[in-house]
Amino acid sequence: MLNIDSIENGIVIDHITAGRGMRVYELLELQKLDTCVAIIKNARSSKFGRKDIIKIEGVLNIDLDVLGFIDDNATVCTIRNGKLVEKKKPELPKKLVNIVSCKNPRCITSMEQVDQVFYLCDEKEHRYRCKYCEQEYKK
Amino acid sequence: MRHLIDPLDFTLGETERLLELAQKIIREPEKYAHLCDGRILATLFYEPSTRTRLSFESAMMRLGGKVLGFASADNSSAAKGESVADTIRMISGYADIAAMRHFKEGAPLVASRYAKIPVINAGDGGHQHPTQTLTDLLTIRLKRGEINGVTIGLCGDLKFGRTVHSLIKSLVRYKGVKFLFISPEELPVPGYILKEVVEPSGHSYREVRTMEEVMPQLDILYMTRVQRERFFNEEDYVRLKDSFILTPEKLNLGKKDLAVMHPLPRVNEISPLVDADERAVYFEQARNGVYVRMALILCLLGLVPGILEEGE
Numbered sequence: 001m002l003n004i005d006s007i008e009n010g011i012v013i014d015h016i017t018a019g020r021g022m023r024v025y026e027l028l029e030l031q032k033l034d035t036c037v038a039i040i041k042n043a044r045s046s047k048f049g050r051k052d053i054i055k056i057e058g059v060l061n062i063d064l065d066v067l068g069f070i071d072d073n074a075t076v077c078t079i080r081n082g083k084l085v086e087k088k089k090p091e092l093p094k095k096l097v098n099i100v101s102c103k104n105p106r107c108i109t110s111m112e113q114v115d116q117v118f119y120l121c122d123e124k125e126h127r128y129r130c131k132y133c134e135q136e137y138k139k
Numbered sequence: 140m141r142h143l144i145d146p147l148d149f150t151l152g153e154t155e156r157l158l159e160l161a162q163k164i165i166r167e168p169e170k171y172a173h174l175c176d177g178r179i180l181a182t183l184f185y186e187p188s189t190r191t192r193l194s195f196e197s198a199m200m201r202l203g204g205k206v207l208g209f210a211s212a213d214n215s216s217a218a219k220g221e222s223v224a225d226t227i228r229m230i231s232g233y234a235d236i237a238a239m240r241h242f243k244e245g246a247p248l249v250a251s252r253y254a255k256i257p258v259i260n261a262g263d264g265g266h267q268h269p270t271q272t273l274t275d276l277l278t279i280r281l282k283r284g285e286i287n288g289v290t291i292g293l294c295g296d297l298k299f300g301r302t303v304h305s306l307i308k309s310l311v312r313y314k315g316v317k318f319l320f321i322s323p324e325e326l327p328v329p330g331y332i333l334k335e336v337v338e339p340s341g342h343s344y345r346e347v348r349t350m351e352e353v354m355p356q357l358d359i360l361y362m363t364r365v366q367r368e369r370f371f372n373e374e375d376y377v378r379l380k381d382s383f384i385l386t387p388e389k390l391n392l393g394k395k396d397l398a399v400m401h402p403l404p405r406v407n408e409i410s411p412l413v414d415a416d417e418r419a420v421y422f423e424q425a426r427n428g429v430y431v432r433m434a435l436i437l438c439l440l441g442l443v444p445g446i447l448e449e450g451e
Contacts (some may be wrong), residue, residue: 106264108245112222114252121335132245133266136331 004038004055011062012077013054018042020071021052026101027066035059048073065093072126094120096128100137107133141190141439141447142251142258145270146305149447151312156446158277161427161434165281168201174442175204175378181234182208183226183250184261185241190403190425191261191270195238198432207234216229224253231255238270238442239263257439265301270435271402272305278420279359281427282398286354289315292353294321295363295383295408297328301400303363304332312338318344319353323379326365354392360385362401362421364408367390385409390416400424 016024021039030037036057046050056062060078067074068090078086096118102109107134109116117131128137143149149157152393164171180199184192185428187210196206209215216226223241227250230237237254239247240261247260279286291310297320306401307328309345327346328337337344347353354360365383367376385399391414393399401409401421401437413419437443 104244105241106244106266108223108241108243108249108263111243112246112249114223114224114249128243132248133264134244 001046006059006082006124007036007055007079008082009038010035010055010057010059010079011064012056013064013067014051014075015045015048016052016054016074017071018045018048018050018052021054022109024052024054024067024074027070028062028064030054030056030062033059037127048095058060064090066096066099069099069126092120092126100128101137102130102133102135104130104133104135107135109133113116140257142247142254142260143269143435143439144248144251144258144260146272146309147312148269153447154273154276154309154312157273157434157438158280158431158445159246160437161273161277162281164430165435171202171437173203174437175199175202175440176396177209178202178204178236178440179234180206180208180422180436181230181237182206182210182261183230183237183239183241184208184210185212185214185215185239185246186262187211188240188262188302188430191240191268192238194425194428195259195261195270195432197429198436201429202433202436204235204436210355223249226250227254227258229335236393236436259435262301265299267305268301268402269305270428270432271302272309273431273435274301274424275306275361275400276309277427277431278398278400278424282420283358284397286310286314286316289313289358290317290319290356291359291361292319292321292350292357293328293361293363294350294385295365296326297322297363297365298326303328303361304412306361307332308336311336311342315354316342317423318342319357320344320346321348321350321353321383322346323365323375324348325375325379350385350389351392354389355394357397360399362399362405363406364404364406380407383408385413387416390418393418404443427436 038055040053042050098116101116118128121127121129199206223246236257238259238261241263244264244266246263251258297303393415397418438446
């Protein structure tokens with residue numbers, strides 16, 4: 001069993017679907033932080049069997065908007081002075097900027113260097129459309 | 140500064156006021172004949188077009204303005220690899236307003252982000268064609284007096300037809316609209332249009348496979364072309380194409396005050412024998428395109444105040 005210390009102040013992103021931890025790490029740009037960050041892959045989970053976890057020490061103000069898009073199973077726990085002070089499910093972001101790319105070959109984004117922008121068109125079914133051509137994003 | 144990229148960029152109130160202005164222009168064209176003296180419209184057509192480009196040019200000229208531009212990507216700096224963003228920044232120094240047609244969907248939206256002048260989407264790939272929608276709305280209004288309460292049959296290729304999708308999106312903002320979608324099984328209205336646009340609006344709709352079964356109910360019959368290249372095999376095309384051709388016999392099932400519309404070009408989906416019937420309004424509809432574009436140019440240049448709201 002691998003042991004990683006609990007954190008004093010920071011954020012724990014728990015219940016990440018197993019295998020998506022690195023993607024979350026990249027999209028949240030955690031490589032830019034100079035604090036201690038741990039990625040735990042394939043941790044045991046009573047709920048899901050396996051899960052990924054990310055622990056971020058010393059930072060409380062990360063923009064977690066994109067998390068809801070990547071993995072709506074995840075939970076975000078805020079730790080202060082070693083205590084859990086907040087636990088929440090990420091919300092689906094209304095807009096995604098440069099998170100995913102439009103796959104429509106007729107879209108202007110296939111030709112022009114512009115931000116890839118998608119907007120949430122159906123909250124219930126987690127569907128997004130390209131801002132430029134309105135093609136739905138398919139994973 | 141405002142642009143027109145999507146038919147829904149204008150609120151219902153703004154759209155209605157714009158259509159009223161177009162009607163005033165039809166009644167008294169001389170009052171508007173010099174409002175654009177000294178102004179220049181740039182027509183940036185990366186893709187060939189007859190009606191749209193010429194109607195924009197006609198509109199600007201009828202307002203007293205001048206026109207410059209190009210009619211295909213080959214004749215523009217796009218052939219040298221210039222981006223849309225750079226082209227529109229340059230054009231902003233040459234003209235007062237621009238109409239852009241582009242083969243890439245979303246290109247006019249990109250242009251509007253970098254432009255210092257109003258940009259009008261004159262058709263972007265298979266996506267939007269807002270000035271066609273305004274033309275359609277004006278034609279319905281002229282024929283019926285109002286758009287509320289219209290029963291409209293949209294016939295033909297409802298799957299890929301951009302004019303149909305834009306028109307549906309605009310019509311759901313009116314009251315008491317009934318939609319009858321007449322198409323082959325292979326080319327129905329896309330599910331997302333029904334789910335995200337028609338159903339939330341609460342308007343009634345029906346999907347049918349023949350024109351005849353709904354013809355007597357219609358106030359407007361909006362024809363579109365069933366294109367051969369949309370079918371996987373020739374047999375299906377041959378089997379279905381005649382079902383979606385409007386003939387005088389089928390037209391006789393319609394009301395006396397029915398209006399038959401078509402965004403044009405028409406190929407064979409409306410028999411030329413229908414042209415003489417006074418219910419055939421598609422050429423009048425094409426003419427309305429000039430008036431609606433005149434109204435649009437005036438609004439976007441701020442030459443007729445009180446139509447568009449400030450800001451954006």
